[in-house]
Amino acid sequence: MSSGKHVLTAVAWPYASGPRHIGHVAGFGVPSDVFARYQRMAGNRVLMVSGTDEHGTPILVAADQAGRTPRETADHFNRVIAEDLRDLGLSYDLFTRTTTRNHYAIVQEIFLGLLRNGYVFPKTAMGAISPSTGRTLPDRYIEGTCPICGYDGARGDQCDQCGNQLDPIDLINPRSKVNGEVPKFVETEHYFLDLPAFAESLAGWLRTRTSWRPNVVKFSLNLLDDLRPRAITRDLDWGVPVPLPGWQDRSDKRIYVWFDAVIGYLSASIEWARRSGDPEAWRAWWQSETAEAHYFMGKDNIVFHSEIWPGMLLGYSGRGDRGGEPGRLGALNLPSDVVSSEFLTMEARKFSASRGVGILVRDFLERYDADALRYYLSAAGPETQDTDFTWSEFLRRNNDELVAGWGNLVNRSISMAAKNVGYIPAAGALTDADAALLATAKAAFGTVGEQLGRSRFKAAITDVMRVVAEANKYLSDTAPWKLKDTDPERMATVLHVALQVVDDCKSLLTPFLPASAQRIHELLGGTGTWSGMPELRAASEEGGPDYSVLTGEYRTEARWESVPLPVGRPLQPPTPVFAKLDRSIVDRELARLEGGE
């Protein structure tokens, strides 16, 4: 079953302006990890990359507020976020950051490649500047009186009252939301990405994307009707320098953060290859015709992954509407799938760090297990529509499904076998019921695997839980505890079947619940690493400061198939794998939510 395909798993880069809440990891973190772990078990060569996105105005604002430098702010939140993702068990081959020398070099190379092929051009335009800092003031950071309806709280880009799109220069009494000063409108030269020059090549490509979620394709095709050049530089001192004479050494011109962030997928792949000892290894994921690239993100990020990044890749590769030559790195593959999640709300409200609505990943993991969250997000996450996280639903999913369904099956099966036999018993002649249950579990690798390959996570985990329910029913029907004295051979057969199905379900659930799968692997007498876990490791590069990255060894014996349990392997009486939660946590967490406002 091992096809050995190269599967790039590209995960959206969390922005390092603050700690992340569970809505963020619901959208891209957990789904991408389930996908990657499944692909590895299925025998494919996975490269899963991401990192923190550390440039841009919001980081500067956060830094100013905290009395820190941008770099200190980025260092701090990079650490916090990386620890969160590690504790969730997300199996990044490399989780790095956008402030590395390597990233700067790759961003500049892409910029120059696009420039050489004529897809990037300079233009002078009016822009708002903060007089005190000299930095670009983004439209949304400017407010004033709407020239159309007279509403006083209008933002520079749009009036919330009348809904009209605005140009900040037209605002009456414009002021900066950051510090209240009056912005200065000046002529400033910037480089633009010529998106209209990709209209045809993007349209041709998007029309072949029949396997994508329909809303993503439709949304993306629709955007093509109104493509405009997009600025890729800013008047800022925090970002990647523009690699051109007269620009390179200026402290007030930087590449705009969105442009550098999407390039992270490529720069992280190259950084990973260098660390692996084979600097060219990344090419197998980016340049082979048979390689796949799956991108995971929230719905607010679709445009960057289905439009802008593909445009940049086409332009660099010389395959935009105006042609050109591939850059120094060579032609680069477009995404083969763009998987977008909807949004998670918290007790019917939008997550909002500023208003204290929600729960941070680290707070969640201090009180509850990572697999409990992963289970909830896999079974009830915002896969195809916005979904609401409630504490009572979390409690219910955990107690009634994870603990009572799956945890209990594991516990009752292994307990009985450990007490009455002490090792994995051999099976005698199989009844129809025995064979049917074994066949159901075996068949699930096909059906569930098919769902996972298409990023249908809810359907996939629901199918596994159906197998779990059938196994619980099988034990009730066959009642092995009654056979101990009357028919021990039959009891041994039933327990053998039950343990085999527990082992199969453990494999089926490994992508979703890696930590508990490891424990169950051990309860069944297995040794060694079944589910590889990420770890934070020190990293360094020539000429730059040390930093740390998330990485790990994920190639284990775990396979996406039913593996016969070795008869005779010793078993110990188990302790519960999942913790049942007390009802009182609902009120306690709701009180915390209220208190946070």
Added chain:
RNA sequence: GGCGGAGUAGCUCAGGCGGUAGAGCAAGCGGCUCAUAAUCGCUGUGUCGCCGGUUCGAGUCCGGCCUCCGCUACCA
């Protein structure tokens, strides 16, 4: 305002190339006692957001409307 998505049992959600709807949980009854009072069986539940149209028949197609979410290119 424009574009896109969503509105289905008490709750969280599936589904739907047109033939009066499903799962899990919650509720009730019964069985079992291996297991974290876990498990197994049986039982009920809905004007499928609103209004109109097409059709023998619409939750499913078409039009309009309401509400929520996202995007709207200088948030990333």
